[in-house]
Structure formats: C-alpha cells, structure tokens
Amino acid sequence: MKGRVSATSQRVSAEVLQEQIGSFLEALTSLRYVDTTRQAKRRTLERFVGWMHSSLPAECDLDDLCLSTYLNSVPRKKRRKGDRATLLQFLDHLRRGGVASPRRDPPRSPDDALLERYQQHLRRGCGLSERSIAVYSPLAREFIVAAELGGMDLLGEFLDAVIVRRHLLDCARGRSSESTRLLAAALRSFLRFLFHDGKTMVDLSQAVPPVRRWRLAAVPAFLSSDEVEQVLAAIDRTTTRGCRDYAILLLLARLGLRAEEVTTVELGDIHWRQGEIVVHGKGGFLDHLPLPEDVGEALALYLQHARGPSASRQVFLRMCAPHIGLTGPSAVSIVARQAIRQAGLRPRGRVGAHLFRHSLASRMIRHGASLGEISQVLRHRCTETTRIYAKVDFEALRGVARPWPVQAGGGR
Numbered sequence: 001m002k003g004r005v006s007a008t009s010q011r012v013s014a015e016v017l018q019e020q021i022g023s024f025l026e027a028l029t030s031l032r033y034v035d036t037t038r039q040a041k042r043r044t045l046e047r048f049v050g051w052m053h054s055s056l057p058a059e060c061d062l063d064d065l066c067l068s069t070y071l072n073s074v075p076r077k078k079r080r081k082g083d084r085a086t087l088l089q090f091l092d093h094l095r096r097g098g099v100a101s102p103r104r105d106p107p108r109s110p111d112d113a114l115l116e117r118y119q120q121h122l123r124r125g126c127g128l129s130e131r132s133i134a135v136y137s138p139l140a141r142e143f144i145v146a147a148e149l150g151g152m153d154l155l156g157e158f159l160d161a162v163i164v165r166r167h168l169l170d171c172a173r174g175r176s177s178e179s180t181r182l183l184a185a186a187l188r189s190f191l192r193f194l195f196h197d198g199k200t201m202v203d204l205s206q207a208v209p210p211v212r213r214w215r216l217a218a219v220p221a222f223l224s225s226d227e228v229e230q231v232l233a234a235i236d237r238t239t240t241r242g243c244r245d246y247a248i249l250l251l252l253a254r255l256g257l258r259a260e261e262v263t264t265v266e267l268g269d270i271h272w273r274q275g276e277i278v279v280h281g282k283g284g285f286l287d288h289l290p291l292p293e294d295v296g297e298a299l300a301l302y303l304q305h306a307r308g309p310s311a312s313r314q315v316f317l318r319m320c321a322p323h324i325g326l327t328g329p330s331a332v333s334i335v336a337r338q339a340i341r342q343a344g345l346r347p348r349g350r351v352g353a354h355l356f357r358h359s360l361a362s363r364m365i366r367h368g369a370s371l372g373e374i375s376q377v378l379r380h381r382c383t384e385t386t387r388i389y390a391k392v393d394f395e396a397l398r399g400v401a402r403p404w405p406v407q408a409g410g411g412r
Contacts, residue, residue, distance in 0.1 A: 016099065018049050020093070021045050021049070021090075023093075028041065031321050032309075033321040033322070037321065041086045041089075041090075044082070044087065045086065045087075048090075051070050055073070062094065063091075063101065063103075067087045067091060071083065111141070111144050114199075115137060115141055121197075122189070126189075127284050129284075131328070131329065135182070136186040136190070139186035139187065139190075140186060142171070143167055143187060143190060146170070159194075160204070160207075161204060165209060168183065171183055181211040184209070188208045191204045191205040192205045221349035222347075222359040222362040223347060223356070225359075225363050227345055227359075232250070232253065233343075234342045235249065235342075240306040243302045243306035244307070244316060244317075247302045248336075249356070250295045250298050252336065252353055253356045255277075255279075255289055255292070255295065255360075256357045256361070257279060257357070258282075258353070259333050260332075261281060262316065262326075262332045263316065263325065263332060265279070265314070265315045265316070266313045267313055267314075270291070270296075270299060271291075272296070275296070276290055277289050281379055312324045318331075329353070333353045336351070336352055336356065337352060357378065360377070361374050364377065372386075
C-alpha cells in the first residue's frame with residue numbers, strides 16, 4: 001500500500017503525510033464532524049506538514065516527541081486552540097493505517113508494576129468501580145513517592161507505622177475533612193494490599209488513624225416536587241441537546257439513578273417489551289428497574305430523533321464530534337447544573353446529579369414511604385446509608401410538635 005511503512009522502517013516523509021490528510025478528513029466526516037471543524041483541522045495539519053518539509057530531514061520518525069517539537073517551535077501568539085488535539089488525533093489515524101510507528105510505551109518501573117497489581121486487586125478482589133480505582137490509585141502512588149519507596153524490596157524493609165502516620169498528617173494540611181477521610185481510606189486499602197501481596201510482614205493499615213466524621217450531621221439538599229417539575233419544564237425538547245438532557249433528567253428524577261449509572265446505560269439495557277431498564281450499579285451489581293411511561297417516552301424520542309448513528313453502545317452521546325458516549329459522571333452533573341440554573345433555581349449546597357436522587361427520597365418521605373422502601377428504590381446495599389433522609393421532613397415534624405406551654409399573664 002502506498003505510504004505504508006515496512007516492518008523495519010519507522011520513518012515517514014512529509015509527502016506521505018500530505019496524502020494522508022484526505023483520508024483523515026474523510027474519517028472525520030464519518031464521525032459527523034461539521035465542515036468548519038474539518039477545515040480548521042486541515043489548516044492545522046497543513047502547517048505541520050509544511051514545518052516538517054522545511055525543518056526536518058526528508059524522512060523522520062513521527063511520534064509524540066515530533067509533535068511536541070513542532071508545537072514548541074510555534075510562537076505562543078500563533079498557537080491555536082485545539083492544535084495539539086488535532087495532531088494527536090491525526091497521529092492515531094496514521095498508526096491505525098500502519099503509516100506511523102506504533103506507540104512505544106515507556107518501560108515499567110517496579111512502582112508501576114506494583115500499582116498495576118493493586119488496581120487489579122481493587123477491581124477483582126474488592127469489586128470497586130473504575131471511578132473508585134481512578135481515585136485510589138493516585139493516592140497510593142503519592143504515598144509511594146512521598147515515602148521514597150523506589151522498589152519492592154524497600155517496602156518490606158523500611159515501611160513502618162511512623163512513616164504511614166507522618167504521610168497522612170503531612171497530606172492532611174490544607175485538606176477538608178472529607179478529603180482527608182478519603183485519603184485515609186485509600187491508604188488503608190493500599191496497606192492491606194501490601195500485606196496480602198507479601199510486601200510487608202505486618203498489616204500496617206491499622207496504623208492509619210481514624211478521621212473523625214459525624215454521621216448524619218448534615219441534611220442533604222433537595223428540590224421540592226414543584227421545583228423538579230420546574231426544571232423539567234424549562235428544557236427545550238425541540239432541540240437535539242434538549243431532547244437528550246430531558247431523558248437524562250427523567251432518569252435522575254424518576255428513578256434516582258446515580259450520575260455514573262446514567263453514563264453506563266447501553267442500548268441493550270432497555271427492555272421495551274418488559275417495561276424495564278437494567279442499571280449497572282455500584283460494585284458491579286445489575287439492577288432491573290421498572291421503566292415509567294414518561295421516562296420510556298423520553299428515551300424513545302431521543303433514540304429516534306436526536307441520538308443519531310454512532311458505533312458507541314452507550315445510550316447518551318456527546319453533542320460534539322466524535323459522537324461517542326459521555327466521558328463520565330461529571331458530564332451528567334453538568335447537565336443537571338445547567339438545567340437547574342436555566343430554571344432559575346439556586347438550591348443550597350453542592351448542585352449536581354445527586355440533587356435529584358435526594359429529591360426523590362425526600363418526596364417519598366413526604367408520601368409516607370418507610371426508610372426500608374426508600375433503601376430499595378435507591379438500591380442502597382446498607383440501610384444505614386438511608387438514615388440521612390429521616391432528617392429532611394421538617395414540615396411533618398412541625399405538625400407533630402406540641403406548642404410551648406405558656407403561663408398565665410404571658411410569661412413562659
């Protein structure tokens with residue numbers, strides 16, 4: 001094939017790259033990129049190829065280092081937003097076509113190997129979600145670097161309770177209590193793994209001091225039933241974005257789904273004939289939930305008229321090309337925040353997708369549901385988690401509170 005490098009050659013010329021720009025733009029068209037974006041990417045690539053022709057040998061290695069060299073040579077004032085992303089996207093296209101050499105991963109250090117085994121332990125042994133693993137892993141690496149544990153032998157030889165506690169106290173400075181609690185939980189998890197993996201002779205997870213946290217100290221923020229309907233009514237369902245966002249918000253408001261659960265809903269998870277939806281919950285659990293009529297109607301309208309074609313199996317896609325699944329829970333929280341702001345509401349506390357979950361629980365409380373029933377609807381694995389909602393029904397509490405006794409003469 002013309003322009004393809006041989007197994008022994010990893011070098012490519014500027015002329016070959018110029019020929020590949022056309023196939024790259026065709027690939028963008030199939031991914032539903034708009035014409036203005038394709039033309040902007042074309043200009044970026046033509047500048048890069050021109051630089052290669054004038055600044056590099058006739059044939060050169062095309063890799064991430066080459067792209068960084070080019071970007072560093074461009075004056076800051078002439079750099080355009082998205083240039084780096086376009087070049088990396090083009091490089092991936094060349095690698096898939098065999099025109100550029102495959103990505104060469106840097107050699108793994110002992111620390112990398114250790115962290116990879118820790119991630120597998122969290123995934124297979126503990127059943128943690130990928131999101132939790134992404135939170136715990138950097139904290140474990142931070143501990144290794146801070147304790148100067150450069151190799152696996154050092155773990156068993158030098159690690160002790162003093163190092164563990166010193167690291168936690170040093171990192172706790174400037175952190176919130178919730179952030180410190182998360183750090184302590186990750187540290188305990190990593191130390192337990194080191195013991196089970198045979199890197200330490202003693203289980204040092206017991207050396208991590210507890211971080212005080214008052215359970216049920218805060219009342220979860222929520223929206224009233226009227227406010228939830230106000231948010232839904234403010235969505236412009238005649239647009240592609242509005243049709244998608246409305247379906248997302250109904251899943252949050254009617255079924256109490258978590259943000260991550262919305263992103264993981266796939267086309268095969270909606271059982272139309274049975275009137276149910278399969279939810280990928282925490283810990284790898286699959287929950288079959290009834291599909292309310294209005295939620296099913298909103299999903300059907302989105303899939304028929306707004307989603308468009310995509311190779312992704314996820315139900316909800318990004319609005320901008322490439323039209324693939326939402327990147328993560330933060331995208332769903334952004335949808336929720338924008339909808340609440342558009343409705344003119346300013347609820348207290350943190351505003352995100354979880355606000356609708358709290359609102360569903362508080363609405364059930366007001367309609368006489370028990371904590372056990374709320375626990376089932378929200379799919380809490382531990383009923384203790386549901387106890388926080390016992391504090392939200394202030395109006396009902398006022399109804400049963402007896403008036404303060406008043407003495408004759410107006411005194412108390």
